[in-house]
Amino acid sequence: MPEIQSYMRSLRRSHEARTRADRPSSFTLRGREWDLLDDVFAPIYSPSTGVALDFLGWSEPVEVPRSGSFLEVGCGTGVIAVTAALAGCDRVVATDINPQAAANARLNADRHGVAERFRAVQGDLFEAVPAEERFDLVFWSSNYVLAPSGYRYRSMHERAYVDTGYAAHRRFLDQATGWLTPDGAALLHFSSRGDLAELRRAAEETGRELRELHRVVVQEGQDEVDHMLLQVLAA
Numbered sequence: 243m244p245e246i247q248s249y250m251r252s253l254r255r256s257h258e259a260r261t262r263a264d265r266p267s268s269f270t271l272r273g274r275e276w277d278l279l280d281d282v283f284a285p286i287y288s289p290s291t292g293v294a295l296d297f298l299g300w301s302e303p304v305e306v307p308r309s310g311s312f313l314e315v316g317c318g319t320g321v322i323a324v325t326a327a328l329a330g331c332d333r334v335v336a337t338d339i340n341p342q343a344a345a346n347a348r349l350n351a352d353r354h355g356v357a358e359r360f361r362a363v364q365g366d367l368f369e370a371v372p373a374e375e376r377f378d379l380v381f382w383s384s385n386y387v388l389a390p391s392g393y394r395y396r397s398m399h400e401r402a403y404v405d406t407g408y409a410a411h412r413r414f415l416d417q418a419t420g421w422l423t424p425d426g427a428a429l430l431h432f433s434s435r436g437d438l439a440e441l442r443r444a445a446e447e448t449g450r451e452l453r454e455l456h457r458v459v460v461q462e463g464q465d466e467v468d469h470m471l472l473q474v475l476a477a
Contacts (some may be wrong), residue, residue, distance in 0.1 A: 246435055249389040249404045256403040259287040271458070276319055277349040281342045283318040283402035288414055289460050290469070291321050294383040294431050297471040299455055310378035313337070313421060315367055318402060320347025322383065327356035335377070336362040337370055340398040356357050367413055368421060379426040380418050384411060385456065386436030408437075416448040418474050427473055429455070434468040451475040 245251065259265070260281065268277050269286045272295060278284055285291035309330050314323040317336035319405070324347070327334045336347045347362035363370040385404070391407030405411055418428035431451075432441060445452050456471040 247387065247437060247454045249387050249393070252387040252403045252428070252435070253389075253400060255287075256400045258398075258401045258417045259284050260397065272325075274354065276321055277346060277353060278319055279342050279346040280466065281350070281397065281399050282346045283343070283399070284338065285319060286322055289462060290383055290431070290433070291318070293458065293460060293469045294322055294381075295325060295369060296458070297429075297431060297469075298326075298381070311335075311376070311423070313371065313375075313377040313380045314382065315382040316343075316382070316402070316416075317347045317362065318343050320350040320362060322381070323347060323362075323426065324350045324354050324356060324360065326379075327351070327360050328354060331379075332359055333377075334360045335371060336360070337365055337368070338362075339364070339401060342398065364432060367410060368417055371421070375421070376426065377421055378423050378426045380421050381431070382418075382429075383431035384412055384414070384436075386411075386432045386441075388437045388440060408440060411441060412444045415445050415450045415474055419450070419476055430472045430474055432472055433469045438470075445474070446477070449477050451477045 271285055311333040312326040312331040313335045317323050317338045320336050323334050323336035338344050341364045344362045344364040351357045351360040369399055385402055387404045388408055389404035389406045393406045395401055453473040455473055458469050460467050460469055
């Protein structure tokens, strides 16, 4: 396994980001201030949130207003989902398995004045979303590092960094397209820290096709990391 894909390395990164003495209660990203609660993934220690904003075209300043409905899985602080509302989406749902993350997203929706069209819920992937809801865009900036299927998480924070046996990825691939409007799209932000070959095997096994829409190389410390925006399609 390449060192960049080591789940033990990612777990160390999680521990450091969670426990460092200078971890702030708020941070600035793309010209806006955001609240940061304990035990929630901190975008200041990883470029992935900024890359996701670039992929979606919602960098600061927002150049392309959006409309319609948006569902973000694994919302963390809510930066992406709140930015979707600021960019023009009229119905935004943010979900995260970590209850602190759902609370954090609500704080940031209040901070930026979009709470009336924003809802944050706590649940594993889609489990907290009402079955009748459909979305124009479903998006997950995933915990793309593969951990062994027998690994047991020691904290909610670790779930933002690694996925045991790609169980969450398999369920996302299997279920995401079922939450779409007729012209909707399901998008997955993945990277070379993850195992793309294993992800493609999971897609094939769940009857899905992965179409690469964008790719960018980002320098992360000593590592060059490929970030990919993938569309999930029925095969």
